[in-house]
Amino acid sequence: xxxxxxxxxxxxxxxxxxxQALSDVTxxxxxGTVHALMGENGAGKSTLMKCLFGIYKPDEGxxxxxxxxxxxxxxxxxxxxxxxxxxxxxxxxxxxxxxxNIWLGRFPMMGFWPLKFVNEKQMAADTLRLFRELDIDIxxxxxxxxxxxxxxxxxxxxxxxxxxxxxxVMDEPTSSLTGNEVEHLFSIMNRLRSQGVSIVYISxxxxxxxxxxxxxxxxRDGKYVGTWQAGxxxxxxxxTRMVGRDLTERYPERTNxxxxxxxxxxxxxxTNPNSFQNVSFELRKGEIxxxxxxxxxxxxxxxxxxxxxxxxxSGTISINGKPVKIKSPSDAKKNNMALLTEERRVTGIFPVxxxxxxxxxxxxxxxxxxxxxxNERRGIEDARTNVEKLRTKTPSVNTQIRNLxxxxxxxxxxxxxxxxxxxxxxxxxxxRGIDVGxxxxxxxxxxxxxxxxxxxxxxxxxxxxLLGMSDRIMVMSEGRMTxxxxxxxxxxxxxxxxxxQQRSADPGGxxxxxxxxxxx
Amino acid sequence: MNTQAIVKVKDYLAQRAIFVVLILLVIGIAVxxxxxxxxxxxRDILQQSSTRLIIALGAAFILITGGVDxxxxxxxxxxxxxxxxxxxxxxxxxxxxxxxPQVSVLLPILIGIIAGLIVGLINGFIVAKLHxxxxxxxxxxxxxxxxxxxxxxxxxxxxxxxxxxxxxDFTVWGSGxxxxxxxxxxxxxxxxxxxxAFICWVIFNKTRLGKNMYAIGGNVQAAHVSGxxxxxxxxxxxxxxxxxxxxxxxxxxxxxxGATNNYGxxxxxxxxxxxxxxxxxxxGGIGTVxxxxxxxxxxxxxxxGLTFIxxxxxxxxxIKGLIIVAAVAFDIRKYxxxx
Numbered sequence: 001x002x003x004x005x006x007x008x009x010x011x012x013x014x015x016x017x018x019x020q021a022l023s024d025v026t027x028x029x030x031x032g033t034v035h036a037l038m039g040e041n042g043a044g045k046s047t048l049m050k051c052l053f054g055i056y057k058p059d060e061g062x063x064x065x066x067x068x069x070x071x072x073x074x075x076x077x078x079x080x081x082x083x084x085x086x087x088x089x090x091x092x093x094x095x096x097x098x099x100x101n102i103w104l105g106r107f108p109m110m111g112f113w114p115l116k117f118v119n120e121k122q123m124a125a126d127t128l129r130l131f132r133e134l135d136i137d138i139x140x141x142x143x144x145x146x147x148x149x150x151x152x153x154x155x156x157x158x159x160x161x162x163x164x165x166x167x168x169v170m171d172e173p174t175s176s177l178t179g180n181e182v183e184h185l186f187s188i189m190n191r192l193r194s195q196g197v198s199i200v201y202i203s204x205x206x207x208x209x210x211x212x213x214x215x216x217x218x219x220r221d222g223k224y225v226g227t228w229q230a231g232x233x234x235x236x237x238x239x240t241r242m243v244g245r246d247l248t249e250r251y252p253e254r255t256n257x258x259x260x261x262x263x264x265x266x267x268x269x270x271t272n273p274n275s276f277q278n279v280s281f282e283l284r285k286g287e288i289x290x291x292x293x294x295x296x297x298x299x300x301x302x303x304x305x306x307x308x309x310x311x312x313x314s315g316t317i318s319i320n321g322k323p324v325k326i327k328s329p330s331d332a333k334k335n336n337m338a339l340l341t342e343e344r345r346v347t348g349i350f351p352v353x354x355x356x357x358x359x360x361x362x363x364x365x366x367x368x369x370x371x372x373x374x375n376e377r378r379g380i381e382d383a384r385t386n387v388e389k390l391r392t393k394t395p396s397v398n399t400q401i402r403n404l405x406x407x408x409x410x411x412x413x414x415x416x417x418x419x420x421x422x423x424x425x426x427x428x429x430x431x432r433g434i435d436v437g438x439x440x441x442x443x444x445x446x447x448x449x450x451x452x453x454x455x456x457x458x459x460x461x462x463x464x465x466l467l468g469m470s471d472r473i474m475v476m477s478e479g480r481m482t483x484x485x486x487x488x489x490x491x492x493x494x495x496x497x498x499x500x501q502q503r504s505a506d507p508g509g510x511x512x513x514x515x516x517x518x519x520x
Numbered sequence: 521m522n523t524q525a526i527v528k529v530k531d532y533l534a535q536r537a538i539f540v541v542l543i544l545l546v547i548g549i550a551v552x553x554x555x556x557x558x559x560x561x562x563r564d565i566l567q568q569s570s571t572r573l574i575i576a577l578g579a580a581f582i583l584i585t586g587g588v589d590x591x592x593x594x595x596x597x598x599x600x601x602x603x604x605x606x607x608x609x610x611x612x613x614x615x616x617x618x619x620x621p622q623v624s625v626l627l628p629i630l631i632g633i634i635a636g637l638i639v640g641l642i643n644g645f646i647v648a649k650l651h652x653x654x655x656x657x658x659x660x661x662x663x664x665x666x667x668x669x670x671x672x673x674x675x676x677x678x679x680x681x682x683x684x685x686x687x688x689d690f691t692v693w694g695s696g697x698x699x700x701x702x703x704x705x706x707x708x709x710x711x712x713x714x715x716x717a718f719i720c721w722v723i724f725n726k727t728r729l730g731k732n733m734y735a736i737g738g739n740v741q742a743a744h745v746s747g748x749x750x751x752x753x754x755x756x757x758x759x760x761x762x763x764x765x766x767x768x769x770x771x772x773x774x775x776x777x778g779a780t781n782n783y784g785x786x787x788x789x790x791x792x793x794x795x796x797x798x799x800x801x802x803x804g805g806i807g808t809v810x811x812x813x814x815x816x817x818x819x820x821x822x823x824x825g826l827t828f829i830x831x832x833x834x835x836x837x838x839i840k841g842l843i844i845v846a847a848v849a850f851d852i853r854k855y856x857x858x859x
Contacts (some may be wrong), residue, residue, distance in 0.1 A: 307745075309744075309745065328747075328749075329744060329745055329746065329747040330747040330748075330749060332747070333747040339745060341745055346739075346741060346742075347739075347741045347742050347744075347745045348742055348745070349739065349742060350734070350735055350738035350739045350742055350743075350805065351738065351739065351805075352738050352801075352805040352806050353734055353735065353738050353805065357731065357734065357735070360731075361731060361732075361735050361743075361746050361748070362746040362747055362748075364728040364731055364732070365728065368728065372727060372728070373722070373726045373727060374725075374726050374727060374728065374731070376725075376726070416746070
């Protein structure tokens with residue numbers, strides 16, 4: 001091989017208990033190129049990047065920079081080797097100014113001990129020089145928190161450049177940018193490329209990738225599919241190479257029979273213009289409706305709005321033919337709805353409380369007697385019954401829930417909502433972070449619930465799960481519903497095509513959108 | 521004994537370290553001066569701990585929700601002054617309300633408790649509806665309530681004179697006792713404190729409000745998603761703790777037979793100290809009534825016992841400080857070991 005590479009990851013493998021996350025992956029980046037890294041959710045892109053930044057230690061394989069083997073044990077090591085990352089979620093220090101954010105931890109100093117001070121003048125000059133090189137127009141002394149998301153991103157890029165990075169990894173950098181801002185990002189990327197910097201560009205947006213990239217590497221199921229020059233590829237070719245994995249996981253036999261309509265959603269729009277807009281669908285009794293889409297499709301936002309956790313600007317929801325207003329989770333509960341949130345630890349469990357308390361907390365009214373005192377014995381009995389029914393593995397119902405595995409915590413949360421006797425269950429990534437055995441058990445519970453006539457909406461980022469479980473699959477992209485597929489007719493390719501469908505980049509000045517986005 | 525049994529004993533003791541410390545303290549003091557082990561000692565410690573227990577229980581409500589209440593001491597002062605101002609004997613020369621008739625003793629007591637409850641409602645509103653962090657919200661009311669109390673206390677004709685000459689049918693609540701004969705007796709105030717503790721135990725363990733309190737402190741976002749009305753529950757909890765400070769304030773006035781606007785100053789810190797030593801987590805979600813009782817008793821034993829054996833008050837402060845820090849450091853280690 002005559003070609004030289006600035007970065008080579010050779011034969012990387014990484015296993016986690018129960019999952020082979022990466023097997024024998026090779027990734028080579030040429031100097032001064034934009035290299036797109038593509039794959040479905042869970043294809044192993046993030047794991048590969050975490051290996052690059054020393055967050056995970058690969059079981060096998062080596063990393064070479066400019067032909068030299070290197071050992072990277074932390075992001076700091078990576079930075080010292082000239083590799084930096086622009087994360088999807090940016091975390092600047094909002095109350096400090098722009099230049100302090102860039103030079104954090106390495107301020108230019110003047111004077112001598114004990115009279116050493118930060119040299120603000122030099123810091124401002126250094127910042128301006130970098131800004132000029134990349135044609136960025138931001139006041140180095142502006143308060144960072146007041147900037148738009150796009151400017152904060154530019155700032156992160158400048159920070160990477162200030163470390164003399166040779167490889168900059170960008171994770172979904174355009175997911176919260178408007179059309180103009182994307183153009184600006186691309187012009188910065190072009191300048192970096194002309195200065196010999198390589199960019200690893202992780203994105204799902206086909207058109208953008210075909211426009212900006214030189215090379216494209218595709219991954220699937222933790223394996224390396226191949227690397228092509230962008231010129232050789234089309235959207236369809238990429239999709240075919242990204243999907244088409246074998247359905248190795250098994251799903252319970254489907255015994256549910258969807259019948260009449262239970263819930264109707266008409267033209268539902270978020271108050272946040274970047275979130276879901278004009279979503280309409282119907283949900284039937286005994287039906288499992290899957291919702292598919294890529295990161296940023298606003299699926300979580302949609303179900304949380306259905307449950308009264310997020311504000312709705314317009315549109316109607318009716319249940320059993322009657323229009324309903326749901327403004328809080330307790331409204332949702334009154335309408336026999338239940339929500340299993342995506343972030344189990346953040347919005348689901350009460351870590352220091354027992355399995356019993358976690359089970360009954362949404363349903364205490366049921367255990368009150370005439371004097372408004374709780375009948376704990378009945379609550380504990382119910383918790384025990386559910387532990388047995390869902391086969392939750394816990395030493396006892398008095399164990400703190402934080403001592404349980406993710407799958408068992410999820411079963412306790414399911415039990416919590418089942419006790420409220422819901423008719424409509426909203427399940428947001430119900431099997432995320434759960435090992436394979438427990439997954440199957442959760443699938444069985446979901447199927448049973450549908451068989452009993454309950455209506456289920458299940459968000460999933462795993463294609464096989466969507467296809468294996470859903471009666472119908474609704475696909476979203478950038479807050480828009482792009483299609484509803486019948487479960488039997490759906491294929492991974494079709495879902496992917498709908499999920500990657502882009503809104504035509506609107507050129508309008510949507511500068512203020514970030515403000516409302518952050519509040520959302 | 522096999523190793524498993526040793527681990528079990530260790531675990532058991534670790535869970536109940538607070539009671540072990542309490543027993544060790546008593547033993548240590550008793551070795552230094554065996555006279556400590558008299559019934560009168562126990563009675564005196566319980567009597568001194570009674571109002572502290574009620575305040576600490578109020579503080580525990582707030583701590584378990586993940587908050588903190590700095591206004592407790594000043595609410596005690598306010599309610600002591602308010603109730604005392606209406607409970608002076610008619611023959612007393614310097615009456616706060618010279619023309620006030622001899623109303624039932626219960627009425628001023630109730631007014632005092634309600635004053636505390638109102639401050640609690642205000643705290644709850646500021647925290648739950650205005651989303652001001654509890655530390656700041658109650659810092660504000662702590663300062664403001666002292667001002668309100670001082671204005672009241674300074675009114676004509678009282679003009680900041682200590683309120684004295686309280687009616688005996690009131691002071692008996694604080695200083696009276698049931699005499700069993702043979703030197704054995706039980707102060708009313710101790711009975712009241714134990715009764716209040718029992719009510720709190722019922723609220724903590726047997727009511728929706730109690731379970732919601734633990735849930736809000738354990739994970740406020742999850743509580744919201746579970747359909748708990750977080751704001752309403754928080755306001756109710758702050759109101760209850762305000763009422764508890766009110767009870768404590770009224771009892772302080774009864775016990776000491778008077779009141780000034782400086783009553784209760786800094787009691788909130790003693791209350792928080794007793795809570796954390798008793799295993800209440802300042803991070804929220806954890807705490808029990810027996811734990812708080814033990815925490816209060818430990819400080820009661822230290823105050824009384826160390827003075828009993830002649831330890832200087834300055835050394836007592838150092839010992840108390842060490843116990844507070846050690847208790848929390850120990851508690852946090854217990855958590856880390858599990859992680």
